[in-house]
Structure formats: C-alpha cells, structure tokens
Amino acid sequence: MKNVVITGADRNIGLELVRQFLQRGWKVFAGRYLMDLPLLEELQREYPDTLTLVPLDVSKDEAVRAAAEAVGKEADHVDMLIHNAAGFGGQSGDGEIDFTTFAAPYNINALGAMRMVHYFLPLMQTGMKRLCFVSSEAGVVSVAHRTEISSYCMSKTALNMALRLMFNQLQPLGYTFRLYHPGWVRSAKIEHSTDAVPTFKDADGNLIGKFWPWETAAAAVPQFIEDREWEDRLVLIDNEGAAWPF
Amino acid sequence: MKKVVMIAGAGDAVGLRLVKDFLKKDYAVIAGLLTGQEGVSLPEGVLSVTLDPLSHQSAKDAAAAVAEKYPGIDMIVVNYDNCPVRENWTILDEPDFEAMKLAYEYNCLGPLRAIDAFRPLLDKGEGKRICCVTSADSSNNAARDIANYPSHVSKAPLNMAINQLFNGMRPDGYTFRMYCKDVSAGPAKAGEYAAEYFTRNRSNEPESYKHSDENRLVLRDWMNIEIPW
Numbered sequence A: 001m002k003n004v005v006i007t008g009a010d011r012n013i014g015l016e017l018v019r020q021f022l023q024r025g026w027k028v029f030a031g032r033y034l035m036d037l038p039l040l041e042e043l044q045r046e047y048p049d050t051l052t053l054v055p056l057d058v059s060k061d062e063a064v065r066a067a068a069e070a071v072g073k074e075a076d077h078v079d080m081l082i083h084n085a086a087g088f089g090g091q092s093g094d095g096e097i098d099f100t101t102f103a104a105p106y107n108i109n110a111l112g113a114m115r116m117v118h119y120f121l122p123l124m125q126t127g128m129k130r131l132c133f134v135s136s137e138a139g140v141v142s143v144a145h146r147t148e149i150s151s152y153c154m155s156k157t158a159l160n161m162a163l164r165l166m167f168n169q170l171q172p173l174g175y176t177f178r179l180y181h182p183g184w185v186r187s188a189k190i191e192h193s194t195d196a197v198p199t200f201k202d203a204d205g206n207l208i209g210k211f212w213p214w215e216t217a218a219a220a221v222p223q224f225i226e227d228r229e230w231e232d233r234l235v236l237i238d239n240e241g242a243a244w245p246f
Numbered sequence B: 001m002k003k004v005v006m007i008a009g010a011g012d013a014v015g016l017r018l019v020k021d022f023l024k025k026d027y028a029v030i031a032g033l034l035t036g037q038e039g040v041s042l043p044e045g046v047l048s049v050t051l052d053p054l055s056h057q058s059a060k061d062a063a064a065a066v067a068e069k070y071p072g073i074d075m076i077v078v079n080y081d082n083c084p085v086r087e088n089w090t091i092l093d094e095p096d097f098e099a100m101k102l103a104y105e106y107n108c109l110g111p112l113r114a115i116d117a118f119r120p121l122l123d124k125g126e127g128k129r130i131c132c133v134t135s136a137d138s139s140n141n142a143a144r145d146i147a148n149y150p151s152h153v154s155k156a157p158l159n160m161a162i163n164q165l166f167n168g169m170r171p172d173g174y175t176f177r178m179y180c181k182d183v184s185a186g187p188a189k190a191g192e193y194a195a196e197y198f199t200r201n202r203s204n205e206p207e208s209y210k211h212s213d214e215n216r217l218v219l220r221d222w223m224n225i226e227i228p229w
C-alpha cells in the first residue's frame, strides 16, 4: 500500500485530495490545521484504518519536525508528499498598504514547502520519492496580469523559486516533482462546522469560479501518481493539462 | 532645473557608484543611507536621508525630509541587498529560515516600502521612473543553483511585485527598470553600468508597442542581455 502526506487538508482541494487518495486505496496522513473544522474526522469514520490525522502547521519548524516524527512512527517510509496548504496576506489598492501582512504567505507557502521537504526527506529515501506542490498561475512572473502588489502572488513566485533550487539538487538523486495549478476553484473558506458555505453565485445567479474542489483534485491525482518520461524538467501544469511558463 | 533622483541604499559600493554616476549626469542626488551608514562620506551637494529597509515608517519619514527640499522627484533607484555573501547550505543541510525571512523583508519588501513612501513625490515629478538594482539570482527561469536560498527566494517575489506595479502604473506614464548587477565583478564594479541603464530612453520608436522596452517590463544585466523572469 502506497502512502501520502498532504498539508492543509482540512477542507476544499486538500480535503478532496485526501478523499480521492483514500478511494484509490492509499494510506493518507492528512495535515490538520483548522482544529475546529471536523470534515477530516467525518472522513476518518469512513476510513478508520487508512486515514491518519496529523497536527501540522507548516509555518513552524518545530511543528513540521514533530509531524515527520509522528508519521515516522506509523510508516517506515513516505511515498509522496503534497504541499497544498496556503496562507494569504494583504495587497496594495485597499488604501494604505500594510506590509506586516506580507510575511505570512511567504512563510507558509514558500518556506512551508522547504520545511516539509527538509523534515520529510529522511523518510523518503525509498518508495516513490515524489514531491508534489500546489502552486498557482498567480506566481508566474512572465504572465503577471494583476495590477495590485499581491503578497499571495509574490509568495507563489517565491515557492516556485524554492522548488527550482530543490529540483536542481534532488531530481538527479531520483526524486520526481509535480508542480500543479488547480485552476480557479470554488473553495469555501469555512473554519467551523456551523459556518455557512457560500453559494458562489453573483448577483445575477451566475456561478463564480470555474471548478469544484473535487474536480481539480480528480485532475491532480493522476498527474501526481503517474510516472513521466520527462522527469528531468520542472513544469507547472494546470488541471486541464496545460503547461505554464515561469 | 536639474532632474532629481532618490537612491535608496546609497551607502554601499554599488550605491556610492550610483551617486557619483548620477552626479556626472547632472542630476540632483538624494542619498538614502541605512541606519549606521550616516558616517559614509558623500560628494558635496548630495542631500542624505536615513531609511531602514525593514521599516515603512522610516521610508515615509525619509520622504517627508526630502519633501522639505524638493517638491517632487523624477526617479527612485532602490539598491537593497542583504545577501552579499553566498549561503552554501542546501535543502539537505540545516536551512536557515530566519535568514530567509530577513532576506525577504529586506530585499523584497524593502524596495516596496521605499517605492510606496516616495510615490507622492514621484507623482509630482516629471520623470516618473522606478528602478531597482537586483541580480540574476532572482530569475525563476535562469536559476541553475542548488543553494543560496535566501538570495534567490527573496529576490524572485520582487520581480512579481514590480511586474504588478508596472501593470498598475505604466498607464499613468511611469516607466520601470530592473537591473541585474554584475555580482562577479566585485562590489566596486558591480553597478558600473546601472546609472546609464536607468537614465537611457528605451523606447525604440514612439509608436512601437511590440519592440519597446518601455511598454513591457524586462530584466536586463550589465551586458544589456535580457534575463527571462
């Protein structure tokens, strides 16, 4: 049985990735961050033997180290890592720009990916050796189209750079990389079971966004699982199979 | 009247070179020095202000001090780099996350703080040009490295932010320069061609949208070679 560790798994894309790996018979270690949201616990009742919940705050060295230790107690190795967690921060255009909000997305999205790889790599010396990252077109500099300075976009650019450096070193050592853009997904940012789920409809009743979380997860899972003949290239690929530049 | 340039980060070798080169081009030069650099000796006639890349307020205070002497400025050049020494650790070693956070605050948010604080003075000036000294380390496409994370990972997001600034401000008449200094040439020569690059008009033909460096944002090095983002 193959296994996977997934960060930011409490809801939306992360949660759907957990569900779909479980459906395929994988053992899943799901990183819990939103302790008041019970969706992972509900899923665990369906998959008591193959779903393990691991407290995991990727913004803290100690928390990631402890999570790796906890996973190492249950599994002799890890086949696949998926860094899906993301944090958001401020941007320009909403009045006075508040740079103090710009640190968190960098720390979660870019440094979080580095912490995950650094602390989990000792468990990934055998097995599939696959490192997967949910990034975004928002981090692609060459097609940057937004007109506000966005800490989120900047953090995804930083993530892509950190991955480039990791790829340059780890790919020759047998690790394979997946860099994924999920498309414009209708993610409900709920934190408690009692929070209302948005309808994702505009004033005219039209659906906002392009994909549901389960749709993008269904596109991601085969990309993450299947081997490629061109593992020597780091390419950002979206849910429709299109490759993006950097 | 002379054109006015504000150089944030004027106290290191690259910055001092910029100060001298802009004086040669007959600009009025304001030197933005870091805290602790107040003793740096500047050529005569250069107004100096102190600003800290890590503090938005200090950039605003510096802008207020400049506004007392100059009603507007034509150009801002930001030259911040707290990664002059290569960090050789890789992801397999012990990453220095604190150094990475500081590098981001300094190399990426530092320039944005300065640009934001001086924006009102730039709006009042004629030149409307925003320039950054960066390095080829910032390029996601060109990075062949396996180490030096603080430099690479802090400078790449500045490229994103300046692209977004460009998108928002180019329609208002602003032009931009992103310049990769020659790190291999040593501090004294690293910024040798920067002032030349910052001051030259880069529109090939007034009506050319395709072949004008003014209507797209480019990253170029000291040899004028375009570096992919």
Ligand SMILES: NC(=O)c1ccc[n+]([C@@H]2O[C@H](COP(=O)([O-])OP(=O)(O)OC[C@H]3O[C@@H](n4cnc5c(N)ncnc54)[C@H](OP(=O)(O)O)[C@@H]3O)[C@@H](O)[C@H]2O)c1
Pocket: A007, A008, A009, A010, A011, A012, A013, A014, A031, A032, A033, A034, A056, A057, A058, A059, A060, A083, A084, A085, A086, A087, A088, A108, A134, A135, A136, A137, A181, A182, A183, A184, A185, A186, A187, A188, A189, A191
């Ligand atoms: N939805 C889209 O259209 C879209 C487009 C492009 C890329 N993406 C990417 O897709 C991924 C999943 O996003 P999503 O749409 O499913 O949104 P999401 O529900 O916000 O998923 C991200 C999860 O990560 C959590 N998180 C934040 N800080 C964390 C930390 N320090 N440690 C661990 N987890 C943390 C978030 O919790 P909090 O509530 O605390 O934030 C959230 O549960 C992200 O990487 C996102 O950038 C999404």
